[in-house]
Amino acid sequence: MTSTTPEKRLTTSAMIASFADPGQRTTSAPFGHALNRLAEQRPEVVGLSADLAKYTDMHVFRDAHPDRFFQMGMAEQSLLGTAAGMAEVGLVPFASTYSVFATRRAYDFLCLDIAEPGLNVNVVGALPGLTTGYGPSHQATEDLAILRGCPGLTVVDPCDSVDIEQAVPALADHPGPTYLRLLRGAVPTVLDEYDYRFELGKAAELRTGRDVVLISTGLMTMRALQAAARLEADHVDVAVLHVPTIKPLDTEAVLRAARTDRLVVTLENHTVVGGLAEAVASTLAFAGATTRVVPIALPDEFLAAGALPTLHDRYGLSTDAVVARVRGELGGGTAPRWVPEPAPATA
């Protein structure tokens, strides 16, 4: 044994570690509290979970409305089929589990029992994209790719607690099926500093800029705003278009933003395959626009386990990585590109 102190490594920590920056303003369990407020106005709202109430903020609703919460056990096919049956009889269910289970494991039930009949079932998936360091079993890096292909399904990727609080009643009001990428626990509170309201199906320009437009969804909007502020210090004028509804996509807003000579960058907490980047790119191509799109997204690979800040750096989602990528693109290839850490060792 050597007596030298080993370098302190970040630990994976809990499966559900918060992605909030140190000292960042957060709100506790915004989904659970929003569902409680909604439930007080709408008696037909019920909640279900598949042995993950505590980890999807559904416990807040369960504790406030025990007679309106239904525990389905670790059985995701049954969870979604049951939610469909409830909606058939007139209830408005919110069914929560992890995104990986709602999509990979129970997709046939989401597709055929919920989406095909067009039922008002709201599927709530936690740990979307890279929001856990637990490894590929829990990292829903392709949930948007799976679900964008599902006809009639509304897909929402909120940025922060403000988005979640405003999205919950909007999802219940929407007559058809929805999927919400849940941010849970201590969720950053960001958008209250902007003149912003969540509107289902609408993108929102959070800031204007002449040099670059960042088209972002989910928690990457938070990173986009941070990156824009940093780039402003370098006299780079960056616009941010927040796209909380992935489907149906606000194609008018996307085309307005991207028909430009600015650098167009998409940002998403999702694989580069089948998510926002490709949705924006196809929107442009289908409209005959030839704008180049720079995708900031997770790579098309199974991701490593580890601590979230390490992984966000490694895979290019951290604010540092976003700033470096934009600078690199603006520098026309002469500026240093963001170099991710080498791939981690695997067993």
Added chain:
Amino acid sequence: MTSLTTPSTPTAPTAPGAAPGTGDRAERVERIRRAAHRIRRNALDMGEVQGQGYIGQALGVADVLATVYTDQLRFRPEDPHWPGRDRFLLSIGHYAIALYAALAEAGTIPLEELETYGSDGSRLPMSAMASYTPGVEISGGSLGHGLPVATGMALALRHQGNGARVLDLLSDGELDEGSTWEAALACAHHGLDNVTAIVDVNALQADGPTAGVLRTEPVTDKWRAFGWHALRVDGNDVGALVDAFDELRGHRGSPSVLVCDTRIGRGVPLLESREKAHFMRVEEHEWQIARDQLEEGLAR
């Protein structure tokens, strides 16, 4: 094709206000037997439209459907969305031919419409879909969906104080699907005594006899082990079906399941003995023979 057979006046003892499963037992059995006969004739006529299909299953399950629709289910043929109705879910979408035959017998869809079965623009697709057909509660096709959806309907009906029941017809092949057992756990856990599962055990699935594809026996023991009140009857014995459904309807505290042993092609000896019975091909000249054999069976 041969003209579709006319039912006697749709006999719904289950018309609004009438209590299901009441009346003289012998009369009930005879009424159901005659309804089952018409359902079989309807199914043969529909089968002839396509020349092939799940005809064997339809003939096999006709007695079960006749018991459900003419004796047990509370529904309004003219108002398929009546909130107080008992829900009958066809988890096995490929049995659509049997369900349409029963819905025509029940008066929910017009008898003449059966001849459009599986044709372009028809409300009666080969696989049952709720959005197409009045009286069809869920869309089938992918197996193992009925019981999870039944679980949700039953939880919601109970939550709303609605006394309607939920019946789910599944097949023994469908017991291969894990989701069926997820929902079986859920129904028992939540004490859903408003759920009745009906398992059509014809011992045959797509790749061959169930015993060789993936063994599901002992079926009744499995349901009991999952916390269900389970009975097993000859699913082609109308008297036994009536007694079993009556018993299950009165059961409280846990979900019920009726395991029904049925014979593929029942009522038509020509088809009962057919080897390729899962998706059956029937030659043009055989349809009339089949109908004649069915008539002879009723006369016996």
